[in-house]
Amino acid sequence: MKFEVTILGSSSATPIFNRNPTAQALNINEHLYLIDCGEGTQQQMLRFDIKASRIDYIFISHLHGDHYLGLVGLLSSMHLNGRKKALYLFGPPHLKEIIDLQLKYSETTLQFPLEFKVTDAKKAEVIVNNNDIIIETIPLDHRIDCTGFIFREKKRLRKLLKEKLEQLNIPVEYYTALKKGNDYTANNGVVYKNDTLTIDSDAPKAYAYCSDTLYNEQYFSQISNVTLLYHEATFLNDMLDRAKDTHHTTALQAADVALRTHAKRLLIGHFSARYKTLNELLEEARSIFPATELAIEGKTFVIE
Incomplete structure (x- = not known):
């Protein structure tokens, strides 16, 4: 199953140095989910061939402008382009008031x-549960109410050992039951255990999106062992006091989160406009968590 994220924007606060405010497009089994929608998101979608017509879910982490000011424009374009199917929008309570007013x-x-x-920024809750994925909110610690989101693959059915099934002449109509873990009883009464006919499917993957937040252990357990962790890293650690004042995280702290929660890989973004280049942020994070990459716009990261 396809599970990948394309970065549309990775700047904090303002667009600058060819970086746009936060937005990401998550492709799960060819269904698109938009995470945050900063200014310029539509242009980035056109640039990187992300089709708005394929987006059925949008998630807005909080009401700072760099995370939602592109939303009304996107909704308007969907309207003008003749969209008819429902769009599901998740976000803070006052977001609907903003949209309605415009x-x-x-x-x-x-x-x-x-x-x-x-x-609800005060508690974690499941907000989507469909055939492919379970999506939960992550309560974060920002200057205003803010949630992250975690996308967990559902466990797939077991994989059939086709050669073994053919050798035993097991009828095709039994295949679904085998995938579900059932044993097979032949006409002569011989029972074939499921684990001799199938193998377990791949472990479910998970993507955690930790938007603007102060370093805070309260969300660590929820994001434990994710396949890919996106975590804001607005500043270098020499600006730790500034990060605390603005309820943001440094690159070093983001790496520490990944290390302590046993993430497989780390993706850092939401970079301050003070940084023209990003190598220092990457080097700082990699000093304690080597499996770190930058959220470079236009780059697609496969979650595997």
Whole structure:
């Protein structure tokens, strides 16, 4: 199953040095999920061939402008392009008020249903549970209410050992039961154990998106052992006091989060506009967590 994330924006606060405010497109089994929608997200989607018509879910972490100011424009474009199917939007309670106000004064009535679901920044909760994925909110510690999101693959059915099944002439109609873990009883009464006919599917993968947050152990247990951890890393650690004042994280702290939560890989982003180049941030994080990469815009990271 395809499970990958494309970076559309990785700047904090303002667009600068060819970096745009935060947005990511997550592809799970050819279904697209948009995470945050900063200014310029539509242009980035066009640039990197992310089709808005394929997005059915949008997640907004909080109401600082660099995470949602591109949203109304995107909704308007979907409307103008004739979208009819429902769009599911998850975000803080006042986000709907902001959207309604802008649509009201532009005298716009969306042609498609906008299903708005309020997120609760005080507790973790499952907000999507479909055939492919379970999505939970992650309560974070920012200057205003803010949630991250964790995307967990569902456990797949067991894999059939086709050669073994063919050797035993097991009818195809039994294959589904075998995938579900059932044993097979032949016509002569011989029982073939499931683990001799199938193998376990791959371990479910998980992607954790930790948006703006102060370094805080409260969310560590929820993101433990994820396949890929995206964590904001706004500053270098020599600006730790500034990070604390603004409720952000340094690159060194983001790496420490990955280390302590046993993440397989770390992706850092949300870079301060003070940094024209990002090598120092990467080197700082890799000093304690080598499996770190930069959230470079246009780059797609396979979650595996």
